[in-house]
Amino acid sequence: MKYFLYCRKSSEDEDRQVLSIESQRKEMERLVSAWRDVQIVQTLEESFSAKAPGRPVFDQMLRRIEAGEAEGIIAWHPDRLARNSIDGGRIIYLLDTGGLKDLRFATFSFENNSQGKFMLSIVFGYSKYYVDSLSENVLRGYRAKVEKGWLPGLAPVGYLNDTANKTIMPDPERFQLVKNMWHLMLTGAYSPRRLWEIATREWGLRTVKRKRIGGKPISLSCLYRILTNPFYAGILEREGKTYPGKHMPIVTLDEFDRVQELLGRPHRPRAKTRAFAFTGMIRCGECGYAVTGEVKTNRWGQQFTYYHCTKRRLDLHCSQRYVPLEELEDQILEFLEDVTLPERFQKWALARIERTVAQKTEQRAAQRKSLLQAQVATARELENLTKLRIRDLLTDDEYLKQRQELERRQIGSAQRLQEFDQDQIRFAPLRSLISINSSLVSRFKTANLQQKRMILGIVGSNLLLKDENLSIDVRKPFRRWSKTPTFSEVRRGRDSNPR
Numbered sequence: 001m002k003y004f005l006y007c008r009k010s011s012e013d014e015d016r017q018v019l020s021i022e023s024q025r026k027e028m029e030r031l032v033s034a035w036r037d038v039q040i041v042q043t044l045e046e047s048f049s050a051k052a053p054g055r056p057v058f059d060q061m062l063r064r065i066e067a068g069e070a071e072g073i074i075a076w077h078p079d080r081l082a083r084n085s086i087d088g089g090r091i092i093y094l095l096d097t098g099g100l101k102d103l104r105f106a107t108f109s110f111e112n113n114s115q116g117k118f119m120l121s122i123v124f125g126y127s128k129y130y131v132d133s134l135s136e137n138v139l140r141g142y143r144a145k146v147e148k149g150w151l152p153g154l155a156p157v158g159y160l161n162d163t164a165n166k167t168i169m170p171d172p173e174r175f176q177l178v179k180n181m182w183h184l185m186l187t188g189a190y191s192p193r194r195l196w197e198i199a200t201r202e203w204g205l206r207t208v209k210r211k212r213i214g215g216k217p218i219s220l221s222c223l224y225r226i227l228t229n230p231f232y233a234g235i236l237e238r239e240g241k242t243y244p245g246k247h248m249p250i251v252t253l254d255e256f257d258r259v260q261e262l263l264g265r266p267h268r269p270r271a272k273t274r275a276f277a278f279t280g281m282i283r284c285g286e287c288g289y290a291v292t293g294e295v296k297t298n299r300w301g302q303q304f305t306y307y308h309c310t311k312r313r314l315d316l317h318c319s320q321r322y323v324p325l326e327e328l329e330d331q332i333l334e335f336l337e338d339v340t341l342p343e344r345f346q347k348w349a350l351a352r353i354e355r356t357v358a359q360k361t362e363q364r365a366a367q368r369k370s371l372l373q374a375q376v377a378t379a380r381e382l383e384n385l386t387k388l389r390i391r392d393l394l395t396d397d398e399y400l401k402q403r404q405e406l407e408r409r410q411i412g413s414a415q416r417l418q419e420f421d422q423d424q425i426r427f428a429p430l431r432s433l434i435s436i437n438s439s440l441v442s443r444f445k446t447a448n449l450q451q452k453r454m455i456l457g458i459v460g461s462n463l464l465l466k467d468e469n470l471s472i473d474v475r476k477p478f479r480r481w482s483k484t485p486t487f488s489e490v491r492r493g494r495d496s497n498p499r
Contacts, residue, residue: 003073004072004073005043006044006081008045010050021047025043027106032074046058053084062094065100072100073103073104075105076106078108079123092120150166157174158226159175160208168247169247170248180203181199185227192220192224193220196223233256234411235411241404242411244414277450278452279291284318285471286318286320287313289310291309292307293325305324306324320465323470327468328470333444336441339459339479340438340440375410375414382406444456
């Protein structure tokens with residue numbers, strides 16, 4: 001009788017105790033050598049889970065049996081043939097119709113009669129029960145781990161699995177790089193593609209090297225997954241529920257929401273990578289169209305950068321001339337000098353900040369009390385929401401949606417409370433603003449293209465180029481100062497700045 005020798009091994013948990021395909025084949029060939037009237041048509045091997053139908057090699061084998069190429073199957077155990085009801089039913093049906101006349105196993109005895117098919121059905125059913133039970137146990141373990149605040153499965157980029165303690169810990173090689181990526185994205189000056197180029201080419205960010213995969217630069221899609229994964233904000237989401245994670249977050253929940261707003265459409269970069277520092281920022285003062293950069297090469301091979309109007313307006317001939325990059329940057333430096341705060345007033349502003357810190361202590365106490373009250377109110381709302389669900393006043397979808405929103409609010413309040421408890425009044429941004437203000441010119445002179453663009457975008461707005469003159473409006477909280485500003489000017493500038 002003609003037989004197919006079928007060997008299967010799945011890499012999943014269900015098959016951890018099963019022999020490898022090579023071991024199955026050698027063992028079966030040894031047994032076949034002692035069986036009479038057995039002709040092996042072909043040895044078929046497959047690495048595929050049998051939890052669900054759709055194995056290509058198995059399906060092809062059954063079609064060939066129906067075509068009469070063989071009359072039997074040899075396998076290590078019945079669960080190598082089927083672990084789901086559909087494939088098991090196909091085997092039984094072929095035995096009933098006579099298309100399949102015999103099955104032989106190394107660890108199970110089968111006879112093609114009513115009792116043998118009954119016992120085979122029981123073995124197939126037990127194999128399915130084993131897979132289903134294993135799946136339920138795994139899911140239950142996952143739920144328990146998430147409820148404890150730990151992510152089940154493989155840690156995302158920037159973190160590592162602590163196999164000893166079954167927790168998640170920061171990756172000493174990649175954690176700071178991923179954190180820098182988030183901080184650059186929060187500035188709003190970088191597109192995701194530019195961020196990806198910086199991380200992979202300049203920083204050398206690579207995935208964790210594993211047995212078969214890893215050790216390569218992260219892909220652009222991986223960068224988007226990082227920037228849209230709430231895990232980095234200390235949140236675990238599973239089955240419509242939100243849990244506070246115990247791992248070290250990279251950003252706060254507010255910062256995470258800010259990045260989602262910046263991304264807009266997470267599957268497309270927000271901006272194109274520019275080869276020039278100021279393209280897309282300046283408008284022509286005559287026709288209103290964009291000003292672009294262009295590199296010109298003279299007959300001696302020297303290259304010069306110019307900025308000019310794109311002149312795409314069809315109903316108006318724009319007469320504006322080309323402006324060399326050096327002249328444009330000189331005008332920008334003059335503008336930065338006008339908004340730079342003199343040194344003696346820097347000291348006065350820093351002293352004023354310290355006095356304000358002392359005055360804000362009482363206000364912070366009131367804010368902390370308000371946050372505590374908000375946290376208690378949210379807990380009360382969660383309790384009331386559960387009662388409404390128990391009384392069937394809410395559907396499952398309404399309950400899950402409202403509970404997830406309340407849980408996110410509760411985690412956000414907890415993060416803000418933690419910031420209140422750990423830090424003093426945060427005037428670091430204002431101190432940084434004063435520091436930046438005092439060194440705008442020097443920073444701009446030593447900056448690269450991306451940094452120059454960011455400095456100009458932070459300080460200036462409404463850039464218009466006309467008759468080779470660049471006009472720039474000052475962006476708040478900056479302002480223009482006279483050559484010798486008075487204390488009244490400084491106070492007005494301080495009062496006009498948002499706190």
